[in-house]
Amino acid sequence: xxSESEFEIRGGTLVKYTGSDVYPIIPEGVCRIGKRAFSGTxxxxxxxxxxxxxxxxxxxxDCTELTSVTIPDSVQSIQNRAFxxxxxxxxxxxxxxxxxxxxxxAGTGFRVAQMRSMxxxxxxxxxxxxxxxxxxxxRCPYCGRxxxxxxxxxxxxxxxxxxxxx
Numbered sequence: 622x623x624s625e626s627e628f629e630i631r632g633g634t635l636v637k638y639t640g641s642d643v644y645p646i647i648p649e650g651v652c653r654i655g656k657r658a659f660s661g662t663x664x665x666x667x668x669x670x671x672x673x674x675x676x677x678x679x680x681x682x683d684c685t686e687l688t689s690v691t692i693p694d695s696v697q698s699i700q701n702r703a704f705x706x707x708x709x710x711x712x713x714x715x716x717x718x719x720x721x722x723x724x725x726x727a728g729t730g731f732r733v734a735q736m737r738s739m740x741x742x743x744x745x746x747x748x749x750x751x752x753x754x755x756x757x758x759x760r761c762p763y764c765g766r767x768x769x770x771x772x773x774x775x776x777x778x779x780x781x782x783x784x785x786x787x
Contacts, residue, residue: 634677638662643686647673654680671695676703678722688712692719699725 625648627640633652638645638659646668647654653675659667661683667690669676675698681687682705690710692699694717701722704710710729764779 638664644668646670653677656680657682659684666690669693669696674698676700678702679705681705681707683707685709690714693717698722701725702727704729704731 624640627638627642627645628635628648628651629637629639630648630651633650634655635647635651635653635658636655637657641663643663643665644667645664647670649670650672651670652672654669654673654677656677657679658677659681660679663686664681664684665686665688667681667687669690669692671693673693673696676692676696678700680700680703681690682702684704684707686709687704687707688709689712690704691714696717696719698720699722702724703722704713704726705724706728708728708730710726710731713726713729713731
């Protein structure tokens, strides 16, 4: 398991993960996963306790080995690019209805199919991208090019509207 000493925690914020365990368990009592706390580490999956209410910007950015994460319903806010460039991240379990910043999952393999219970209320561009767009294997169903981001719900390559109207 992960020992408490592998986490630098200040005032309820996990500032930095310094451990080598690739399956770390964040200690209960941590309220915020700080800016770049796990950025660039080799973690494969991270256990987030229900005490966490906020995941700050770039918290898991460039975690190129991260494949799955379960975000508990206690999390109220996930800031900009929290999981930026986690290329192998396909399995995201997101319960609850957190406020989402910009490009939270940009550069990940996160698929609509993995959404467990996203509420209709999440209506920002990213929320709509996760809820309503049908992209098979991260490729545009029209032109077949890789889609990392959506611009106005249209594929940036062929401009076809990818919104799922039903």
